Amino acid sequence: MSALSEHAPVDLLGLVAYGELLAFDRLAADARLAPDLRRRAALSELAAAEIGNYRRLADQLTALGVAPEEVMEPYVAALRAYHDSTEPRDWPEAVTKAYVGDAITDDFLGEIAERLDEPYRGLIGDVLHESRYAEFAAAEIRAAIETDPRVANRLSMWARRLVGEALSQAGRVAAADRGALTALISRDGLDVPALFRELTSRHAARMAAVGLNN
Amino acid sequence: MSALSEHAPVDLLGLVAYGELLAFDRLAADARLAPDLRRRAALSELAAAEIGNYRRLADQLTALGVAPEEVMEPYVAALRAYHDSTEPRDWPEAVTKAYVGDAITDDFLGEIAERLDEPYRGLIGDVLHESRYAEFAAAEIRAAIETDPRVANRLSMWARRLVGEALSQAGRVAAADRGALTALISRDGLDVPALFRELTSRHAARMAAVGLNN
Numbered sequence: 001m002s003a004l005s006e007h008a009p010v011d012l013l014g015l016v017a018y019g020e021l022l023a024f025d026r027l028a029a030d031a032r033l034a035p036d037l038r039r040r041a042a043l044s045e046l047a048a049a050e051i052g053n054y055r056r057l058a059d060q061l062t063a064l065g066v067a068p069e070e071v072m073e074p075y076v077a078a079l080r081a082y083h084d085s086t087e088p089r090d091w092p093e094a095v096t097k098a099y100v101g102d103a104i105t106d107d108f109l110g111e112i113a114e115r116l117d118e119p120y121r122g123l124i125g126d127v128l129h130e131s132r133y134a135e136f137a138a139a140e141i142r143a144a145i146e147t148d149p150r151v152a153n154r155l156s157m158w159a160r161r162l163v164g165e166a167l168s169q170a171g172r173v174a175a176a177d178r179g180a181l182t183a184l185i186s187r188d189g190l191d192v193p194a195l196f197r198e199l200t201s202r203h204a205a206r207m208a209a210v211g212l213n214n
Numbered sequence: 215m216s217a218l219s220e221h222a223p224v225d226l227l228g229l230v231a232y233g234e235l236l237a238f239d240r241l242a243a244d245a246r247l248a249p250d251l252r253r254r255a256a257l258s259e260l261a262a263a264e265i266g267n268y269r270r271l272a273d274q275l276t277a278l279g280v281a282p283e284e285v286m287e288p289y290v291a292a293l294r295a296y297h298d299s300t301e302p303r304d305w306p307e308a309v310t311k312a313y314v315g316d317a318i319t320d321d322f323l324g325e326i327a328e329r330l331d332e333p334y335r336g337l338i339g340d341v342l343h344e345s346r347y348a349e350f351a352a353a354e355i356r357a358a359i360e361t362d363p364r365v366a367n368r369l370s371m372w373a374r375r376l377v378g379e380a381l382s383q384a385g386r387v388a389a390a391d392r393g394a395l396t397a398l399i400s401r402d403g404l405d406v407p408a409l410f411r412e413l414t415s416r417h418a419a420r421m422a423a424v425g426l427n428n
Binding site: 018021024025028029031032036037038040041044045047048051052054055058067068069072073076 | 232235238239242243245246250251252254255258259261262265266268269272281282283286287290
């Protein structure tokens with residue numbers, strides 16, 4: 001096994017760990033947009049769950065003799081730019097971002113995890129979001145559209161922007177990466193165009209499920 | 215038992231639950247002030263722990279047939295004003311706020327919990343902060359003073375302001391309250407001046423322990 005592919009799982013854990021830390025930060029801030037205390041608490045709990053995941057990943061990295069902050073650092077700028085360019089202006093945008101963005105990330109990580117050895121495979125699998133998060137966000141989107149059907153159009157455009165920014169982010173991550181993730185993806189001859197088609201098709205199904213146009 | 219004292223534990227759980235929700239929100243925001251990823255993650259984890267506590271309290275309220283948001287609502291303005299008037303400007307102020315503010319709240323809650331029946335007593339006891347939080351904050355304050363001894367003076371003044379604002383908050387909470395907490399405190403003939411002396415003396419010991427002047 002080359003030095004390059006030995007790096008791969010550690011780099012991936014660093015990327016995911018920083019993603020969790022950032023997701024926590026942004027969800028916690030977005031919770032302030034909630035229209036009432038119940039919803040605010042719900043989004044705060046989703047945020048807190050990201051930190052639980054962060055801790056698992058950081059512990060694994062520490063057990064491997066790697067300082068978490070060291071492997072997270074290369075991805076800071078790439079991931080922050082995504083959040084900076086997709087700051088929700090209100091509650092429906094906040095829950096749409098949670099619904100669309102987290103699911104695409106999870107789908108991608110799920111595909112990657114299948115190609116990893118244990119314990120990485122199980123660990124990445126564990127930090128994927130539980131379905132109740134998507135259910136909460138989906139219910140909030142449907143409620144917003146029911147209250148005002150015109151919201152559907154605005155949220156559809158917002159979701160397309162989120163996907164566009166997520167793709168730009170993927171490009172930035174690939175550029176920031178030490179080549180390890182690329183090596184990982186190509187190790188098993190992963191068909192990147194096929195992966196993108198798969199992610200896109202699942203995204204379209206999710207959009208339709210909450211009444212948004214892809 | 216009068217209707218008033220039946221309300222008391224539920225009101226107290228509502229107050230503490232909203233306190234947890236707000237502490238989460240502010241700690242998550244303060245984590246952005248961290249000078250590096252390791253410290254940022256550490257403060258984010260403290261924030262996430264508050265949400266774990268919030269969930270326990272909310273579950274207990276729900277089990278009692280009470281909507282958490284309903285009993286939290288009366289305390290929203292009183293508790294928010296404290297945080298609005300004590301927004302840290304930098305990392306040393308953020309950790310000092312965590313160190314000073316959380317400890318006073320915990321001391322107060324600990325005293326109140328002793329006067330409650332089960333399951334309230336155990337529940338309130340469970341949500342008091344673990345000592346590792348205070349240890350993290352204390353280590354950060356000591357490190358800041360070691361880097362620049364002049365910081366001690368500024369943080370001492372900041373801590374005094376925090377205590378002053380916390381006392382104003384206590385007055386606002388008492389005013390917002392339906393009289394239930396007051397009933398609870400007076401039930402066992404609690405000596406309020408003695409309680410304040412006790413809280414003040416523990417606060418002074420904590421300040422001295424990190425090199426701050428009371």
